[in-house]
Amino acid sequence: MTQAGDFLGSKNEKEVIIGMRVTLIGICAGVAGVIVLGYLGHSTAVEPHKSSADTRQRLVLTHAQRDMMLTEMRLMLTSVSGIIQGLATGDLPAAEKAARASGIGKAVDVDPHIKTRLPQQFLELGMHTHRGFDMLADQIQAGGSQADILRELATLTGNCVACHAVYRLDEAR
Numbered sequence: 001m002t003q004a005g006d007f008l009g010s011k012n013e014k015e016v017i018i019g020m021r022v023t024l025i026g027i028c029a030g031v032a033g034v035i036v037l038g039y040l041g042h043s044t045a046v047e048p049h050k051s052s053a054d055t056r057q058r059l060v061l062t063h064a065q066r067d068m069m070l071t072e073m074r075l076m077l078t079s080v081s082g083i084i085q086g087l088a089t090g091d092l093p094a095a096e097k098a099a100r101a102s103g104i105g106k107a108v109d110v111d112p113h114i115k116t117r118l119p120q121q122f123l124e125l126g127m128h129t130h131r132g133f134d135m136l137a138d139q140i141q142a143g144g145s146q147a148d149i150l151r152e153l154a155t156l157t158g159n160c161v162a163c164h165a166v167y168r169l170d171e172a173r
């Protein structure tokens, strides 16, 4: 009985030791897992930024300036849409009004604070685009042909595409 008890006892001891080893391996694996996941998690949070295919030049504005600029952008898209709709339905006064809404009088980059933060090329392209809307409004008002108006609109939207291909806006932190 004693022998059996000893045997059982030593068996239990072995099981305890094996159990402890298993637990230790588990802890090690767990720690290693946390380290690996932490590393992976960290690199996934950083990687998209690092390896982003977006190589456009970042222009840094304040929160308010960026808001203003994007509001102006959406207004220009509304104008483009209004011009096309006006032409499509034959409502030329509506097309002219839509074009004038994004004329040079609406340019926010004339704001001296924004101006100092933007490259000259950006400012010129922006001004050129606003003048294009005015020219388009004049053309529609003067009863220009549909083909001429369309050609002007094509040049104008080419400016949108050209600028968007080169620049993006970031906020200063």
Ligand code: HEC
Pocket (backbone or CB within 6 Å): 070, 071, 073, 074, 076, 077, 080, 122, 123, 125, 126, 129, 156, 157, 159, 160, 161, 163, 164, 167, 168, 169, 170
């Ligand atoms: C001189 C440069 C320039 C010109 C010209 C320009 N844009 Fe933009 N636009 C930008 C930049 C920079 C952004 C921000 C893009 C970004 O951060 O990814 C932008 C963003 C926009 C947005 C997104 C607005 C938002 O709320 O996120 C719209 C819409 C837009 N532009 C429309 C137009 C249209 C339509 C035209 C032409 C009639 C135009 N833009 C011409 C520079 C320009």
